[in-house]
Amino acid sequence: MTNGTIPAGIPDDALFILNPAIIWLCDEFGSVGFYRIPGQSAPVRRFTMLETDILEHLSTGATKAEILNRFDVEPSALTRFMESLDIWGEGALRWQNKQESQALADHNRLIAAARLRDIAMAMAAKADENDQFHKAQLTDAQRQFDQIETTISHIFREPHVALDDRSYGQAFCDWLITSGQMKSSCKIIEIGCGLGYFAKAILDRLEAVYPDIYDGLSYTLFDLSPELQAAQKSNCSRHAGKTHFVSGNIETHDFEDQRFDLALSNEVIADLSVATISLDNIQSGSPQSEAEIIAQDYQLDCVPIAQGNQRLAVINFGAIKMLQNVDKCLNENGYAVVTEYGSLDQSPKAVRFSNHDEYTVHFGQLEQVAQQLGIYHNRGTMGDMIGFNSNCETIRMESLRTLCDCLLPYLGRQSLPVLAYTPVSLKDALGELMDRIGNLQFLRLDDPASFSPFRFELLSLSRASQKGA
Ligand SMILES: C[S@@+](CC[C@H](N)C(=O)[O-])C[C@H]1O[C@@H](n2cnc3c(N)ncnc32)[C@H](O)[C@@H]1O
Structure with missing residues (x-):
């Protein structure tokens, strides 16, 4: 799995997954696209009718071969379009190789690295x-x-x-x-x-x-x-x-x-x-901080983090x-x-x-x-x-944020209150406009991505x- 530039030699059976933070507003010429990346936004971008149809197809997940079969588009033009999405906003399109083991190994490596980075950030936290x-x-x-x-x-x-x-x-x-x-x-x-x-x-x-x-x-x-x-x-x-x-x-x-x-x-x-504590201090019976005393007194089950020859933990x-x-x-x-x-x-x-x-x-x-x-x-x-x-389906947060922060302001419309909209309640709030918006995703409440x-x-x-x- 990759997040970076879309390489030209992507296999035909690679599955494309469009970022859920991308939505578009259809009009008679195609559509206008919006992509909110936390802390920034990709510029508003026009899509032709054909591009909008391709996006529509990508929004449910599609392979390169499926798109080439369905639409009258040259492979090189499709690759250029996909590359242009990535240039528009980083991470707009991911692709997943069918070679499961390699893709899974890459994916697991990325998750493990992110987890370590987030733990390291917790270790760097300041008390006040x-x-x-x-x-x-x-x-x-x-x-x-x-x-x-x-x-x-x-x-x-x-x-x-x-x-x-x-x-x-x-x-x-x-x-x-x-x-x-x-x-x-x-x-x-x-x-x-x-x-x-x-x-x-x-x-x-x-x-x-x-x-x-x-x-x-x-x-x-x-x-x-x-x-x-x-x-x-x-x-x-x-x-x-x-x-x-x-x-x-x-x-x-x-x-x-x-x-x-x-x-x-x-x-x-x-x-x-x-707080970051030293498990070695606790084990040797010499806690040095209030956090270490607490961990010792309550005999907390800590998750050890090896740093050099020290064993640390965050509580x-x-x-x-x-x-x-x-x-x-x-x-x-x-x-x-x-x-x-x-x-x-x-x-x-x-x-x-x-x-x-x-x-x-x-x-x-x-x-x-x-x-x-x-x-x-x-x-x-x-x-x-x-x-x-x-079982209830509510709007995916990424869709809602792009809708509220990008699409509605573009139309000069007042933003919506941030709520857990269902398809029905969002239709009540947006009226006919909702039918023109592509890639508004809804997830069941027990879906891990919601x-x-x-x-x-x-x-x-x-x-x-x-x-x-
Ligand atoms: C994420 S908000 C949750 C608000 C609310 N309970 C809710 O469910 O929507 C966290 C709240 O805790 C307050 N807060 C954060 N740290 C606090 C602390 N050390 N002592 C007292 N209040 C704190 C914040 O000011 C904020 O009002």
Whole structure:
């Protein structure tokens, strides 16, 4: 498999795969193409009628031989067209050789190299970068979630067919109630609240459907970012009598004698700090840093990284500090729910956004910490726990971003809110225009290439009983 220039001698049975971030707008002469590459954009480009037909064919995956058979085009002209796509924008077209073993070996080598690079980036992380970013550099709250990063709770903030016509916050609220984690006179703290949509959905839902619980409720929104906290205050203003706003860093904040019944942290802990530790220091019984002491105390299962003759590892230091803090501020019968993108046993890796880095979470280590704090836990994918319908098809993020950032502005049309559109809801939003757009891709929610709740973990912690909820 290759990503680079398309070589002239590509075998006829090579499979071409068009980048999902390319879309085009058909007109009477052919089409106008758009390609958004994160952090940049390829220039708007015209395609002839024939080229548009070829693109249409490529969008579902096609071999060179199939295209040559179907269209009246010389092999050299087809090669030139394919090369021109790559010149237009890097990575526009990939081709996959039928010689499986070689292609697979190349592919696996690329994945392994990317994994090492992402782990190396996590090892280079600075302890205070999250603090700096959220306090000083995050200056446009809405843009942050619409154009730079996004969360499941953000794209499912409107009622959605995958959640039986409820928003993510509403479905989450129902799940908290049915699993017994939210009862009357509940004191809730939400840690890391983004634009406040999640809090608002929970408060709206309680008011409308569970008024007894809403009556005695107190909801604290805890956050590090002044910009986001201003958005939270505005979005939750209708519930002013119930809400409290606290600024702070959850890794270090001292709650003194404040106690809560329920702590929620939805898609936050990837922001928190990571630390590199020496497994040799721990093994020899001489930890040198707070992170090494933590790893030793909780006997964390770390993924070793060999560097020279040293054995190092990366841990989600900030997430562990948050669990310790939650443990201190929860009431005796309290609950906590933590969700994030991650896995059970893999080393934290950097995920790079245009203005900050985040880190995947090793949930196995968080479970070890919970166990040793004496908090009972239960874990599953967010998709399964909250009850997303995995069959539901939603727009691929790459398609949506090119649509919102390139095609709609080109037409002078207002951009769409960033949501998990289904084919039906996108048609509602775009009307007839949708029929003229090529390569808008939709994926099932359980497809690994989709931005999916089934790729997120949900850890439910309980001080109340022998079992997590
Ligand atoms: C990715 S957003 C998630 C927002 C929201 N929970 C949602 O699901 O859409 C992360 C949030 O956590 C906050 N945050 C990041 N680091 C934090 C920290 N150390 N202490 C408190 N809040 C933090 C950010 O300001 C932001 O509001």
